[in-house]
Amino acid sequence: MHVFIIVVLTADGFIAEETNDISTRWTSKEDIRFFVKRTKEAGAMVMGSTTFQTIGKPLPGRKIYIYTRHPQDFAGYDPAEIEAVSLDPAEMVKKAEADGYQELAICGGASIYTQFMNAGVVDTLYITYEPALFGQGVSLFTEPVQKKLQLVSTQSLSEQTTLVEYSVIKES
Ligand SMILES: NC(=O)c1ccc[n+]([C@@H]2O[C@H](COP(=O)([O-])OP(=O)(O)OC[C@H]3O[C@@H](n4cnc5c(N)ncnc54)[C@H](OP(=O)(O)O)[C@@H]3O)[C@@H](O)[C@H]2O)c1
Structure with missing residues (x-):
């Protein structure tokens, strides 16, 4: 099972200006294209209800x-498309594997990135950097996260937008 974080950041490291902001308001079409392609390859995504x-x-x-403590809010959706969960990240990875997926895309927000990163289940980070500054806003993580990463590749999605892939060095 390969677990990856996929996220787009401003040049000053924010994932959103306001909590109720949709990312596509400020990200590039090239990043959206990468997000759609890579999450379709994985087939399975995790995100917080916000x-x-x-x-x-x-x-x-x-x-x-969808991580939520209010599963009833999502009961109206087709379970093949949307499933409400509240699992320990390691259990979530096992569930996705049991459901037939070989990759799991961790799609945020900050609370979800933090829980999966600190549980030690993330193998790869795809970080897109967009040429924008917010000064303040929603940070990538909500708590301290200390990991060593290895740079795998950098790729220009356009003249303005850079995608960086890191692998997480697992603690022995
Ligand atoms: N730039 C990017 O790439 C990117 C990507 C994703 C998100 N974002 C941004 O991130 C912001 C949202 O981040 P956020 O941290 O505020 O919210 P979030 O992580 O998306 O969602 C938080 C919610 O998830 C549920 N949750 C979290 N942990 C849980 C657990 N262990 N068990 C059960 N439910 C759990 C709770 O929902 P309930 O209240 O329903 O119980 C909680 O209120 C938005 O602005 C969004 O646009 C940016």
């Missing part, structure tokens, strides 16, 4: 596991 609310609908060709 992030899902900014999107507001299922995403074609992908199953979304």
Whole structure:
């Protein structure tokens, strides 16, 4: 099972200006294209209910596991598209594997990135950097996260937008 974080950051390290902001308001079409392609390859996505609310609908060709303590709010959706969960990250990875997926895309927001990173289950980070500054806003993580990363590749998605892939060096 390969677990990856996929995130787009401002040049000053924020994932959103306001909590109820949808990311596509300030990100590039090239990053959206990468996000769609890479999450479709994985087939399975994890996101917090706040992030899902900014999107507001299922995403074609992908199953979304939504973290929430209010599963009844998501009962109206097709379970093949949306499933409410509240699992320890290691248990979530096992569940996705048991559901037939070989990759799991961790799609935020900050609370979800933090829990999965600190549980030690993340193998890879895809970080897109966009040429924007917010000064303040929603940070990538909500708590201290201390990991060593290895740079795998950098790629220009356009003249303005850079995608960086890191692998997480697992503690022995
Ligand atoms: N730039 C990017 O790439 C990117 C990507 C994703 C998100 N974002 C941004 O991130 C912001 C949202 O981040 P956020 O940290 O505020 O919210 P979030 O992580 O999207 O969602 C938080 C919610 O998830 C649920 N949750 C979290 N941990 C849980 C657990 N262990 N068990 C059960 N439920 C759990 C709770 O929902 P309930 O209240 O329903 O119980 C909690 O209120 C938005 O602005 C969004 O646009 C940016």
